[in-house]
Amino acid sequence: MKTKDMNFRYQPKETEEKWYSYWEEQGYFTPEIDVKKKPYTIVIPPPNVTGVLHMGHALNNVLQDILIRWKRMQGIPTLWLPGTDHAGIATQNVVERMLSKKGLKRQDLGRERFIQEVWRWKEEHGSTIINQLKRLGCSCDWSRERFTMDKGLSAAVQEVFIRLYEERFIYRGNYIVNWCPRCQTALSDEEAPHKEIEGKLYYIKYPLKERKGQRAEGKGNSQPDFVVVATTRPETMFGDVAVAVHPRDKRYKKLIGKKAILPILNKEIPIISDSAVNSNFGTGAVKITPFHDANDFDIARRHNLSGAFCMNPNGTMNANAGEDYEGMGRFEAREALIEDLKERKLLLKIEPHLHSVEHCYRCHTMIEPYLSHQWFARMKPLAKKAIEVVKKGEIKFYPPRWTKVYLNWMENIRDWCISRQIWWGHRLPVFYCKNCIQKTGSKSQFPKQRGIIVAKTKPERCPYCGSSEIYQDEDVLDTWFSSWLWPFSTLGWPEKQKTEDRKQKTDLDYFYPTSTLVTAPEIIFFWVARMIMAGMKFMGKIPFKDVYIHGTVRDASGKKMSKSLGNAIDPLEIIKEIGSDALRFSIVFISATGQDIFLSKQKFAVGRNFANKVWNASRYILQNWEANYEGLPSIVFAGSADLELKERWILSRFNQTIKEVNRCLENYRFQEAESKIYEFFWHQFCDWYIELAKSVHATRHTLTGTGTPHATRQKLKPKSVERGAWSVERSEITQTILYHILETSMRLLHPFMPFISEEIWQRIRRQRRKERKQKEKPENLQAESIMVAEWPKADEKLIDKKAEEDMELLIEIIQAIRNLCAELSVKNFKEVKLVLVHFPKRLERYSNYLSQLTRIENIDYQTTKPKKAISTVVQKSELYLVLKDIDLSKGKERLTRKIEELDKELERLSQKLEHKDFLQKAPREVVQKTKETREKLKQERKKIFAMLGQI
């Protein structure tokens, strides 16, 4: 028993590291600007600087790398610009957590020192994800790497803020915003996604103010002496200023204008009417808490009611909640309050209530709507052009259905809250004059007023009053306020907008607009939409032409993969186990276009197995055949050589494959492109062509006298070709084709599996050099790396439908014979005789294919059927297998079953063909084809019937 060792398996480890650093050294990642050529540009969706690579990133970046490598091989100047995003809240959280281990808060350090601390953290850990991208094989131009907080990008942010401010697109005001009590900052609507939760609806009695002569118990009065409000957040009642009902709600009509008593605080509040109130919800009466609810805020404003806070920014109750509650957390307070109300008999009931509540997208804390003074950007005017360019098709989404999602959001866009109450980020370029502010107040809606100075640097003196008491706004900008400028800020905007020398284009001139954006659907609103707006506004041009949206990576049960859920599969683990190529191939292979991806570890086997297959096929060719095939390619590919069927077939299939791969990539059908390569390489090239080549190899050795195939490692003398033995010449052609297809396949595979393809390609190169000892290299091996080698082009001349048909017939026959042999458990193939009747004459010369691949040597072409044989039919040919001690009953059964099947199908076809309308209305080809099929089946049936008769 021979034990298998691991030597035959592909070992990715060293290979991958070796080639990546080679590519980097050679400078292949950095494009050369060539004014004569149109570039292809991708900007990376910048990963969060605190992030580690997860499967979503892996998929995203692999797709980009496929595109960029594909274009680069076509000789197009390609730029893939990488970078990271400072991720304000996330990064601040990370550093704060680190500090808290030392028992420190950021306030202990103070702003400046804290920021230093974050920068230090970034220097140490900020390149984790970048290094992981390198492991994946991403061919980004690292020399152009950017960070949203670096100098240039910060300048862009300032420039944009100032421009928007001056054009009155930015304003400041008091509004209800999404407040995260944990992060203690405002969030934009996009940063506070709704999550359905099982809450409760509390029904609370608000006593009515006693009227004269009426006692509180309400005895002898049909009117109840209280009004019941329903709320999901009872603790906000300390901020109530009114109770509102619908003006036409009959139940409450009489109460409008009356007063109610806010329990616990015993505060008198008015009962008002407003049509925004929904009479069908709860009791139809709603408590109005303007500072803690957006709707209430609007209603209160309409009724000229001011409000009151009952919570602190950190979510604890403040003094307005009264002594008993002050300092309690909001949920704690809720429970205590409910107990309190129960005791006072003011709680009517509690109902379970399913509702959706916003949560902080960073820490998942429940959002508290909270009134605060924030900066906003007006979006509607910016959206207009961004809608236009998509509607006109200047920017296209792939798959197209996302267009609607985008447009729907854009058309209903709301203002963007851009200020954040954190420290890590771009500080607002806004300065205040203490003196002026004191005079005018700072609460104006339109801050273009005295005392507010928007500028890149702190002014020495106030331009209005000359005071030098000037301080900067404490807030920083939303991280996305820098990301939305990414496509042009990374290319040097605003600084390098133009060069004097016209021939010398700047990056911005040359690479903007970029070509393609590859991203996930979650990011459409956050980022894609805003980039389009920014591009139109500041560059006057679209930021990219195509937007490819890939699926979300989920676990096998459909949950989104995330570290916090513990269901994540670490890409680096997978790379360690099976290599980057296998990971890359697998993740693309299992992702249906634009659909979500349900991942489990075992799904990575596809890529691993394929890498191994590629590896071993190349090992076979490199070890058993010479790479030196000079002279023959031109004859072969010019069509002047008399090519055998298998060569014509494989060349045809191969060129067809190249064509299809290109078509797929042009349409972002990555998975399909991979399957085409996979199918061709494995099931056509390896399963059939290489198998057939093996016997050519054997023959060659016999004829050239270099020994048996067992001694294949011995070198052949190239001159042996001159002896002119037929098979030797044939074998030269086979050898040429083997290398040609292997080498070109590697180029075709390279965007998908960059490392293994480079390794094999370099081995071919090395072998050729060794054999030829000449400087001259065949065309496509002239490059120093497959990365810059020429992308395969399909040669239409080599696509040969006839050869494909013939070969397919042979394949079918071989499979049918194998099937029979398996069924009869044939062990000794020498005793079997194969008789073919009605086999196409022109294919008789290829009977060696049959004998090689079925191991039956005794093949006969006859017109008469042998008597005792087991038989089957393939197309028009009848196959008979003659062997001793044959048990014919098995075959009979099978044939009978087949006849039944055929009858069914024939019946169906006949019905169809007898239909008048079908003959009249169906296209001629379809009718013709159907007729042909029926004829074919009829013949088949006849033959089988005849066979049966003989048994």
Added chain:
RNA sequence: GGACGAUUAGCUCAGUUGGUUAGAGCGCGUCGCUCACAUCGACGAGGUCGCAGGUUCAAAUCCUGCAUCGUCCACCA
């Protein structure tokens, strides 16, 4: 409450503009380590294309409705 997507073999999915007998990978069963590859090879079993209507000579494919699952959006306390 809206919008979008999914429903095809045990599982994961292909299936272009309707047109021969609906495909693949994994899994399963049988056989095989023949010197590229057991991460392999050969062969096989397995599907009334979610349900109900409709359009059509012809529907997995187009239309309508329904069901189930999923995602996103939406200020209903």
